[in-house]
Amino acid sequence: MRDAMRPGCGVNRFRYIRCILLLPLFCCVSTLRAQDIHPEDVSRAIEQGVRYLKSKQQREGNWVEGSHAVGMTALCTIAMLSAGVSRDDPAIVNAMQYLRRFRVGPDFNQNYSIALQTMAFALCDPERDRPLIRENVRQIEEHQTFEGPNSPANGGWTYIYTGRKAGQRGSDNSNAQFSILALYEAERVGVSAKQETWARARNYWENCQNANGAWGYTPTSDGSTGIRASMTCAGIASLMISSGMTSQDGAAVRGDQILCGLPAQNPSQERIRRGLDWMERNFSVEENKGHGGTYLLYYLYGLERVGRMSGQRFIGKHDWYREGTAFLLKRKGELNTHWSDNLGDLSGTSFALLFLSRGRRPVLLSKIEFGTPGDHSWNMHPNDVDHLTRFVESRWKIDLTWQVVPMEPASVEVLLQSPVLYLSGSKSPLPNDPDRAAAWAAKLRGYLDGGGFIFAEAQPNDVSFDKGFRELMRQVLPEEGYELRLLGAEHPIWQAEVTIEPDRMRPIEGIEYGCRTGVVYCRPVKKETGTGNRPSLSCLWEVARPVERDDPYPEAVQRQIEAGLGIGINVLTYATNREMKTKDRKMLEAAAQVLSDVEQRRGQIYLGLLETGSGAGSAPRALPNMLQWAGVHLGIPVDVRADKVHFGTDAVFDFPIVFMHGRGAFTFTEEERTRVAEYVKRGGTLFVNAICSSKPFTDSFKEEMRTIFPEEEWTLSAVEPDDPLLSDVYGGFPIERLEVRVPQQSPNRKMRVVDKEVVPELLxxxxxxxxxxxxxxxxxxxALEKTNSLDCKGYTRESAMKLGINTLLYSLGHM
Structure with missing residues (x-):
């Protein structure tokens, strides 16, 4: 863990998120539906854009458009890297060789080019190009504008570097934005700018904001310059970055002490809020407000940055990524291979690729906003989730993002677009109004039923959040058996990604739901006699440093931070199994999930889900998922609902096929045993499996079958490999071997799942x-439930679907 998150200087350099998290933005359902965007269409458009850029690359490795040859080459390189092109791809290798030829000097002094070159160095191979990044940062700082006291241009940047001695004069917000982005990307790879550089930049962006919250292209002392949406995005993002670098966090390290829950102070917060208010009032993806259709794709490039850096999925009522993606796909069209605007085809295509690829990064988790407007108790440590996400990125080697979702207006569909919901705070998350509380509970239940995962944490010595969260969970899962219970040392959250040493463990509870622990709760830790409070996980994430620094934390502090990050990534690894999906694909799946829940399809065949006391509710979507797939792909007219039945009534005879699963030991009553025998002998089919290959359930089921069918000819026997059940005779799949997921612990003590091919094991x-x-x-x-779990042995999804479909068709074939 030390290599992935090294300690550093006393100032936390990644605080820009705070200002946006504190803003009262509320989301609602966008006017564009998820089914308007298909992941395959997005992927195809990105691939076409990349191919177009490669086709236009010159022999020397550069691209030519306009007067910024180096800048254009860097922009195309950044776009392709962001779109997933490997740094070992010949196009990238040639481009980087070209970019490394240029050093800042009289013949290379254009700000756009220097800034973009720095970003390309930081994104492609920062270790190799660290000296070049460091030199460019020095040059960018040296050429920050200073015209004398009270000049509105102070702290910005302009087109040409003239040098301090010549008197660097003039600023514009486009050049200033690119310099800020270059310094930010350098910061992300461990090359820091000076605090005074960030402070001057913050003052610049504050001073040139228009009174209505927007920004224009040039700064004026009275803020009367013409406004543009593109420059407003530049102002919001630049102010988030620069103010975040110079503001107080929600936690700090003082010597050997970690101070948590500090009042976060960002003097630019109100200005950022006003900028976002302007964006909400003037939101459009089809127009660069204030500039019409000019620089439209450049504007979308800035819009994506505002949405991604802020963690906000919605700007007002608008799902910025969904609407922007739909517009870009429509603008390019089916026949075109690239995008174009007034800046040119290369620029337009690069900006479109940056929007599509960076905006669709998989969402790792969503931080839930709750409470009354203006109450930020849900956000005591504003950078916690951002720092944790950065740490996970460094371990998983994948670009990820996170978002804030206000709970009140969020639908189940919105919640399902994130694999993990994170709740934390110093006040109760349960609404006081019973109707609102019931609505929350219903949404969270729908989220869990859809395969979601809840990760919650109370602060040390907290009472209010703890009491409220426990009551909320009782309302979400009122059935018996869904209580919060302490998770033992054998649970994967202690070793899924990194091993947590016993002295770093803390009391964590969970609720077993579905095929796994579906809720993980870090309960409040009470103060021990003669000791200080153990910092909460969110506090430890807040003070964590994403990049290596020269001034390390004390060893005792660093060990606590590493343990906190370790628990965080372990929980996320357990919840997701490291299987992340791009944002557009999650949108499509979430919409399909909700539609399947409300869709009332008439069919000819109805199947039942047997209720037993052994965990019949552990995989509520298993049977509907299988039936929905059968209906869509095989044209089988079945009802997608899983009607619950039991062998205590004659209603079970209305179902030709009954699906049964469980996890624990169970017994049938004598009446149920009689009906099971009668049901099977009448022609019904009982399809049964042990959840997570549970031995207690398997043993119980075998014992019940021996009791119900004592005759020798009715004993459980193996289904042979050449049996028609495992063939395509009834329209299913020829099955010779299936894949099984087997949980294992690798030599480095990291948990993983290994897929192994086996002969189908059926009785x-x-x-x-x-x-x-x-x-x-x-x-x-x-597997049918589509639940990612590190500790559940069983068939893979594809194998389970094949086996389930074959059994269904076999049964229908014998009706």
Whole structure:
């Protein structure tokens, strides 16, 4: 862990998120639906854009458009790297060789080019190009404008570097934005600018903001310059970055002490809020407000940055990524291979690629905003989730993002677009109004049913959040068996990614839901006699430093931070199994999930889900997912709902196929045993599997079958590999081997899942010439549930789907 998150200087350099998190932005359903955007269409458009850029690359490795040859080459390189092109790709290798030829001097002194070159160095191979990054940062700082006292241009940048001695004069907000972005990208890879540089930049952006919250192209002392949406995005993002670098965090390290819950102070917060208010009032993806259709793709490039850096999925009522993506796909069209605007084809295509690729980064988790307007108790440590995400990125080697979601207006569909919801704070998350509390509970239940994961934490010595969260969970999961229980040392959250030493463990509770622990809760830690409070995880994430610094924390402090980050990444690893999906794909799946929940499809065949006391509710979407897939891909007219049945009534005979699964030991009553026997002998099919390959359930099921069918010819026997059930005779799949997910701990003590090919392992009871009972001791349900779990052995999703579909078609074929 030390290599991934090294200690550093006393000032936390990544605080820009705070100012946006404190803003009362509320989301609602966008006017564009998720089904308007298909991930394949986005991927195809990105691939076409990359191919176009490669086709226009010159023999020397550069691109030519306008007067900024180096800048254009750097922009195309950044766009392709962001779109997923490897740094070892010949196009990138040649481009970087070209860029490394240029050093700041009389013949290379254009600010745009120097800034973009710095960003390309930082993005592609920062270790190799660190000396070049460091020199460029020095040059950018040296050429920050200073015209004398009270000049509105002070702290900005302009087109040409003239040098301090010549008197660097003039600023414009476009050049100033690119310099800020270059310094920011350098900061992310460990090359820091001076505090006075950031302070001057912050003052510049504050002073040139228009009274209505917007920014124009040039600064004026009275802020009367013409406004533009593109420059307003530049102002918001630049002020978030520069003010974040010079503001107080929600936590700090003083000697050997970690101070948590400090009042975060950002003097630019109100200005950023006004800028976002202007964006909300004037939001458009089809127009660069104040400039019409001019520089439109450049504006979208800035819009993506505001949305991504802020963590806000919505700007007002607008889902900026969804609407922007739909517009870009429409603007390019099916026949075109690239984008174009007034800046040119190369610039337009690069800006479009940056919007599409960076904006679709997988969402790792969403931080839930709750409470009354203006109450920021949900956000005591504003940078916690950002720093944790940065740490996960460094370990998983993948670009990720996070977002803030206000709970009140969020729908289940919105919540499902994030694999993890994070709740923390110093006040109760449970609304006082019973109706609102019930609505919250219903949404969170829908989120859990859809495969979501809740990660919550109370602050040390907290009472209000702890009491409220426990009551909220009781309302979300009122059924017996869904209580919060302490997670033992054997649980994967202590070793899924990194091993947490016993002395760094803390009391963490969980609720088993679905095929895994679906809720993880860090309960408040009480102060021990003669000791200070153990910092909360969010506090430790807040003080963590994403890049290596020269001034390390004390060893005792660093160990605490590493343990806090370790627990955080372990929980996220357990929740996601490191299987992240791009934002557009999550949108599509979330919409499909909600539509399947409300869709009432008439069909000819109805299937039942058997209720038992052994965890029948552990995988509520397993059967609907299988049936929905069968309906869509095989044209089987089945109802996508899983109607619950039990063998205590004659209603079970209305279902030709009954699906049963469980995790714990169970027993049938005598009445149920009688109906099971009668159901099977009448021609019904009982399809059963052990959730997560549970041995207690398997043992119980086998014992019940021996009791119900004592005759020798009715005993459970193996389904042979050449059986018609495993063939395509009934329209299914020819199955010779299936893949099984096997949890393992790697030599470096990291948990992982290994896929192994096996001969299908099925048992059954035959009635005349057909299988009346089909049993899989390996898990099928959790795979069908689409739940990522590190500790659940069973078939892969594809194998489970094949096995389930074959059993369904086999059963229908014998009706």
């Amino acid at each position: 059954g009871i035959k009635v005349a010439d057909r299988w009346g009972v089909v049993f899989s001791p390996l898990d099928v349900s959790c």
